[in-house]
Amino acid sequence: MTTPDVPAARPVSLRPEHRSAAGAERPRVTVLAGPTAVGKGTVSQFIREHYPQVWLSVSATTRQPRPNEREGQHYFFVEPEHFDELVSRDQMLEWAVVHGVNRYGTRRDTVQRALDDGQHVLLEIDLQGARQVRQAMPEATFVFLSPPNWDELVHRLVGRGTESPEEQRRRLETARMELAAEPEFDAVVVNDTVERAARELVRIMGLDPDDHL
Ligand SMILES: Nc1nc2c(ncn2[C@@H]2O[C@H](COP(=O)(O)OP(=O)(O)O)[C@@H](O)[C@H]2O)c(=O)[nH]1
Ligand SMILES: Nc1ncnc2c1ncn2[C@@H]1O[C@H](COP(=O)(O)OP(=O)(O)O)[C@@H](O)[C@H]1O
Incomplete structure (x- = not known):
C-alpha cells in the first residue's frame, strides 16, 4: 500500500438537500472499505443488482481489465497518462x-452529479481513499x-484465485x-453472507432493505 502524494481532497458539496429525510444529519454519501478479498466487490455487486436506488460509483483505474469485466460497469x-491528467486537473x-x-480513483464530477440528482451514493474504495474522503466530506x-x-x-x-x-x-x-x-469507521458490517451484509449496509445508508428488486 502506497500513500499517494496528493493535496488534501477538495469536497464535493453536501447541501442540506443531499441529506435524507430520515434525519437532518444523515448524509447521502456512504463509503465502503475493508481488507482485500473480504467481499467488497461481491457485496457491491449484490447492491447493484438488487437496490437500483443506490448509485454505485464506478472508479477509474490504470489496471488491466479481467476477462469478465466491462468498461464503465466495473471500472473505467x-x-x-489519462489518470495523471485527471489528477492534475483536480x-x-x-x-x-x-x-x-x-x-x-473516484471522479468528483460524477459523484456531484449523482448527489445533485438526489441519489444515495455508495463509494467502494480502499482505506487510503476512505481517509481522503473523510477529510473532504466528514x-x-x-x-x-x-x-x-x-x-x-x-x-x-486464495479461493478467488486471481493473485499469485x-x-x-x-x-x-x-x-x-x-x-x-x-x-476509524462509523459502522462495521461483518460479511458473513452476502445478502445479510448487503441488507445491513443498505439499512445503514438510511434505506429500507426490504425495498429491493
Ligand atoms: N482509493 C480507491 N480505491 C479503490 C477505488 N476503486 C477500487 N478501489 C480499491 O482497489 C482495490 C483493488 O480492487 P480490484 O482491482 O478490483 O481488486 P480486488 O478488490 O482485489 O478484486 C480494492 O481494495 C478496491 O476497494 C477507488 O476509486 N479509489
Ligand atoms: N459472504 C461471502 N461468503 C463467502 N464467500 C464470499 C463472500 N463474499 C465474497 N466472497 C468470495 O470471496 C472472494 C473475494 O471477494 P471480492 O468481492 O472479490 O473481494 P474484494 O472486492 O473485497 O477484494 C470471492 O471469491 C467471492 O466470491
Whole structure:
C-alpha cells in the first residue's frame, strides 16, 4: 500500500438537500472499505443488482481489465497518462495506489452529479481513499466490511484465485494493517453472507432493505 502524494481532497458539496429525510444529519454519501478479498466487490455487486436506488460509483483505474469485466460497469479502464491528467486537473475526489502498482480513483464530477440528482451514493474504495474522503466530506458515513475471521479472509483470497501466491502474501500483509483501521469507521458490517451484509449496509445508508428488486 502506497500513500499517494496528493493535496488534501477538495469536497464535493453536501447541501442540506443531499441529506435524507430520515434525519437532518444523515448524509447521502456512504463509503465502503475493508481488507482485500473480504467481499467488497461481491457485496457491491449484490447492491447493484438488487437496490437500483443506490448509485454505485464506478472508479477509474490504470489496471488491466479481467476477462469478465466491462468498461464503465466495473471500472473505467484508463491509461496512466489519462489518470495523471485527471489528477492534475483536480478531477479526483480521492485516489490511491492500491496493492503497490495500479491507481484507482473516484471522479468528483460524477459523484456531484449523482448527489445533485438526489441519489444515495455508495463509494467502494480502499482505506487510503476512505481517509481522503473523510477529510473532504466528514459528514459521509464510513462503513468497514469485515471478515467473519482471519482464516475466512485467507480462504476467500486464495479461493478467488486471481493473485499469485506472492501477491497473496503481499495483500495479506496489507490486510493486517487495514483490519487495524476498523475503529476509524462509523459502522462495521461483518460479511458473513452476502445478502445479510448487503441488507445491513443498505439499512445503514438510511434505506429500507426490504425495498429491493
Ligand atoms: N482509493 C480507491 N480505491 C479503490 C477505488 N476503486 C477500487 N478501489 C480499491 O482497489 C482495490 C483493488 O480492487 P480490484 O482491482 O478490483 O481488486 P480486488 O478488490 O482485489 O478484486 C480494492 O481494495 C478496491 O476497494 C477507488 O476509486 N479509489
Ligand atoms: N459472504 C461471502 N461468503 C463467502 N464467500 C464470499 C463472500 N463474499 C465474497 N466472497 C468470495 O470471496 C472472494 C473475494 O471477494 P471480492 O468481492 O472479490 O473481494 P474484494 O472486492 O473485497 O477484494 C470471492 O471469491 C467471492 O466470491
